[in-house]
Amino acid sequence: MKNKIIFKEGIPTLIIVLLLTIIFYLITPLLSILGIGLIIFVLYFFRDPKRVIVKDEEIILSPADGIVTNIEEVEEEKFIKQSAIRISIFMSPVDVHINRSPIPGVVDYIEYKKGKFKYPKKPENQLINEKNYIGIKNNKIKILIVQIAGVMARRIINWTTENQKVEMGDKIGMIKFSSGTQIYLPKETEILIKEGDRVVSGITHIGRY
Numbered sequence: 001m002k003n004k005i006i007f008k009e010g011i012p013t014l015i016i017v018l019l020l021t022i023i024f025y026l027i028t029p030l031l032s033i034l035g036i037g038l039i040i041f042v043l044y045f046f047r048d049p050k051r052v053i054v055k056d057e058e059i060i061l062s063p064a065d066g067i068v069t070n071i072e073e074v075e076e077e078k079f080i081k082q083s084a085i086r087i088s089i090f091m092s093p094v095d096v097h098i099n100r101s102p103i104p105g106v107v108d109y110i111e112y113k114k115g116k117f118k119y120p121k122k123p124e125n126q127l128i129n130e131k132n133y134i135g136i137k138n139n140k141i142k143i144l145i146v147q148i149a150g151v152m153a154r155r156i157i158n159w160t161t162e163n164q165k166v167e168m169g170d171k172i173g174m175i176k177f178s179s180g181t182q183i184y185l186p187k188e189t190e191i192l193i194k195e196g197d198r199v200v201s202g203i204t205h206i207g208r209y
Contacts, residue, residue: 009157009174010046017042045176049096051202053169057138060189060207061102061168062199063145064181066091071195076184079109079135079144084184085191087206089199091179099173099181100202101136101166103143109135110162129180132156134172141209144184147175169202185209 021035053061066089076084091097111133130149135142147156158173166172175181183206185191190208193199199206 009176010042013046013176014039014042045093045097047096048098051169051200053167053202055104055168057104057140057168058208059168059205060141060143060183060185060209061100062089062193062201062204062206063099063102063172063183064089064091064199064201065095065097066181066199068193068195068197068199069180071191071193073187074184076144078111078133080142080184080186083187084144085187085189085207087183087185087191087193089181089183091175091181096201097174097176097179098171098201099145099147099175101168101170101172102145102183102206103136103138103141104167105136105138105141105165107134107160107162107164107166107172108137108142109133109144110158110160112156112158130156132158132173134158134160136166141186141189143186145172146182146184147173148180148182149175 017035017038021032021039024031024035068087069090070088072086073083074086076082113131132147134145149156155176160166160172185207192208193206
């Protein structure tokens with residue numbers, strides 16, 4: 001998915017906003033300013049900035065842009081199936097919402113789970129919100145990425161399929177509007193970030209194995 005045009009994902013939203021702008025203008029031209037503001041926001045949200053991925057197979061890259069809200073040791077029973085370190089990242093509406101592969105490897109596990117649409121920054125809501133799981137492995141490590149929907153984010157997009165080969169920094173999906181992303185790492189992973197840090201997908205080194 002290296003050449004995915006993220007704008008395509010925003011076309012339905014952009015059409016709705018354009019129609020609203022026309023309606024606003026017909027009501028009163030002054031209201032169309034609000035519609036123009038919404039158009040600018042939608043175009044900004046669906047941006048896909050070019051990123052230079054520095055590949056180092058001992059490094060784990062961030063899967064998302066945003067703020068690290070929580071780092072804790074948990075039991076991961078879906079894919080890693082052992083004690084793991086869970087890193088939670090909150091993505092605000094102004095962050096780039098593309099998810100990228102933190103490691104090179106093969107997509108070995110995908111599961112979509114329906115749920116609620118609550119504020120994703122709260123740890124308790126991350127457990128009950130709608131989410132999509134993507135497990136990636138190589139001959140050194142297995143990791144699990146969880147895309148989590150939020151209050152505004154009502155659509156999780158997954159660009160991967162099982163047995164698909166991915167490289168470090170490849171685009172693997174996105175979540176529309178504010179949302180959250182979690183990554184589970186084996187507990188022996190050396191963590192290079194801390195809670196409160198801002199991370200950038202495909203750029204920030206979050207761990208070493």
